[in-house]
Amino acid sequence: MASRLVEQLGAQNIVGASAAELSDHIRAVILDGRMTVGERLPSERALAFELRRSRSTVTRAYDLLEADGYVSRLHGGGTRVALPNARVPPTAPEDDTAIDLSIASMDSTPGLYDATVRSLPRLAALRGTSGYSLQGLPELRDAVAQRFAQRGLPTSADEIIITSGALNALNLILTAIGRRGERALVEQPTFPHAMESLHLHGYRVVPTPVDVDGWDAAHLMEVLLRARPQQHFHEVGGAPAVDVDGWDAAHLMEVLLRARPHVAYLIPDFHNPTGATLPEEVRDRITATARNAGTHLIVDETTAELDIDRGRSPAPLGAFGPHVITLGSMSKIAWGGMRLGWIRAERKLISRLLAVRPSFELGTALLEQCIAVELLADMPxxxxxxxxxxxxxxxxxxxxxxxxxxxxxxxxxxxxxxxxxxxxxxxxxxxxxxxxxxxxxxxxxxxxxxxxxxxxxxxxxxxxxxxxxxxxxxxxxxxxxxxxxxxxxxxxxxxxxxx
Incomplete structure (x- = not known):
């Protein structure tokens, strides 16, 4: 089995790399957060064996990393990840002129100021309450439910919890239903912090590929027909055909049926980072396959409203099965400073989430909720x-x-x-x-x-x-x-x- 360092490096990416190039790749993995400070790296002998390189090359690479402060080496203690002590803290900006493309988020909508002003009487009316809002304001939950209904998924307010953002929502779900040591299916690539949350909750991540080039339709059709035959196909020349943009849906469903992961985290609309959209013809089968495999399907819809010219609006994945858990957020459509999201789920799970939530927070800020009510009232x-x-x-x-x-x-x-x-x-x-x-x-x-x-x-x-x-x-x-x-x-x- 490959070491975690080699998994993160991708052995195929460093074939023939010099010691300096190898040290650069390891440094990038460390600074990306893919290896954590204090984590032990393979020994020089072990890494040389894995990479099929000379030990002297690996030794030189580790020497370069140690000289720059990216690893520490103790006799008998191995080589461990470090950060240079004399440098600025890793979360501080390098300089005021740098452009940061790690943040894919717009500035605020022009309507945010007016919505904030309009929200103040609503906020003032809540001064006589405790100020805690465990499930969320009823009027906001109703507005979110109406938005789901407009998109083809009938929803009631009691199927909604308002959260402090979508990532907060994911962690709440994993706190309530998580099982350490179980498998979690994720798309590859995917949102990095979702993977980190899954790892934090003890899941073993199993990837399924997504790209923008399409996949083997014949293979896909074979698996689709085996998983749930004869529904929702378009006939082309007497044979079923289906759009397979982005996802290798055959592989996805094979993993569901074979590995039976406890949870699956998917981004079906304007996938982050590829921008692909899961075809509606495939959504039904994936949802049914997940249900048959006993997999909790967690659907991230934070990007679902970011349409430019897609030309179609597939029904939400939740429309194909009541067991689907859906995450949403205001941060991408209004402003990243609006730390407000939501969960749509069956009432039974909502009750379970409400029972768990007080262990780490007592609700979502009321001002953001009041502003969100105003913003959702003018979605066009x-x-x-x-x-x-x-x-x-x-x-x-x-x-x-x-x-x-x-x-x-x-x-x-x-x-x-x-x-x-x-x-x-x-x-x-x-x-x-x-x-x-x-x-x-x-x-x-x-x-x-x-x-x-x-x-x-x-x-x-x-x-x-x-x-x-x-x-x-x-x-x-x-x-x-x-x-x-x-x-x-x-x-x-x-x-x-x-x-």
Whole structure:
């Protein structure tokens, strides 16, 4: 079995790497947070064996890391991950001029100020209450339920809990139903902090691939017919056909049936980071297969409203089965500062969540809830603003990448980002080089379970066109320096959250 370090590096990405290149890759894994401070690394002999390299190469790589403060080595204690003591704290910004592409989030909607003003009488009316709101304000839960109904999923207010964001909602669910040591199915790539939450709750993560290139339809149809035959297929030339954009649905359902994971975490609409949308024809089968496997299906809909020109609106995954647990959030459609989300689930699970929640929080801030009521009352204006901003951001990214030979931007009909193909496994090296040009961008492996997808880079389409143009200019400079054979920078990098 491969060590965790090699899993995160992706052995195929460092074939033939020099000692300096190997140390750079390990440093990137550490600064991405994929290896934790204090975690023990393989011995020089063991790592050399795993990588099929000479021990002297590995020793030299560890020497370089130790000299820069990224590992500590004690006789008899092995080699452990460290951070340079003389550097700035890893969460502090490097400088005021850096552009941070690890955050895929827009600034606030123009309607936020007016909504805040309108919300104040509602907040004032609550002064006579305790101020605690364990399940959420009834009027907000009703507004969220109505939004589900408008999208094709009838919902009542008592099937909703208001939370302090979607990640908070995920942790509440895992606290209530989690089982340490069980398997959790996740897409690869996926939202990094969701994987971290699953690991925190003791799950063993099992990946299933998602991309923007489509998959083997014949294989998919075989599994679909075996899992739940003869429903919701479109007939083309006498044979069933189905859109398989993004997901390898055959693999996903095989994993559900074979591994029977306890939970599955999916992002079916404008998937983060690829932007893909799970076809409606497949949603029914995945939902049914998860139910048959005894898997709790946790669906992240934080990106579901980020449509530019998709041309269709698939029914929510929850419309195909009452057992589906759905997460939502205001942060992507209104503002990241609105730390407010929700859970939609069966009433039985809602009761269980309410019983667990007081162990770590007593509800969601009332001001944010009052503002959210006002914002949800005018969803057309909100979604119109989102569409215009994302369209401008997408155009700016496309224009910025146009002259960068070797990079391919896929169709991006919505979502937070473009999942750019670099044409070669150089994502980590490009991310490192970008720091020298004042650009913070997480490499493709940051979104994976095992150091793969070095050909990919997530570029947000959420910044203003002016800010995006400057970011693309810096990325171009980094790309050109990499193409020219410049060495990877040898200095501390900022460890950032990926949003």
């Amino acid at each position: 204006a909100l979604t119109s603003h989102v569409r215009a901003r994302l369209l401008a951001g997408r155009d700016a990214v496309s224009e910025g990448l146009a002259g960068m030979g070797g990079l391919t931007m896929p169709a991006t009909p919505g979502g937070l980002s473009a999942w750019v193909d670099l044409g070669a496994p150089v994502s980590t090296r490009l991310a490192l080089a970008a720091r020298e040009h004042g650009l913070i961008v997480p490499p493709g492996p940051r979104f994976t379970t095992g150091g793969v997808l070095e050909r990919r880079l997530r570029i947000p389409i959420t910044l203003t066109p002016e800010r995006t143009a400057e970011a693309m200019s810096r990325l171009r400079a980094a790309w050109e320096s990499l193409q020219a054979g410049a060495s990877v920078p040898d200095r501390a990098l900022q460890q950032t959250a990926v949003i």
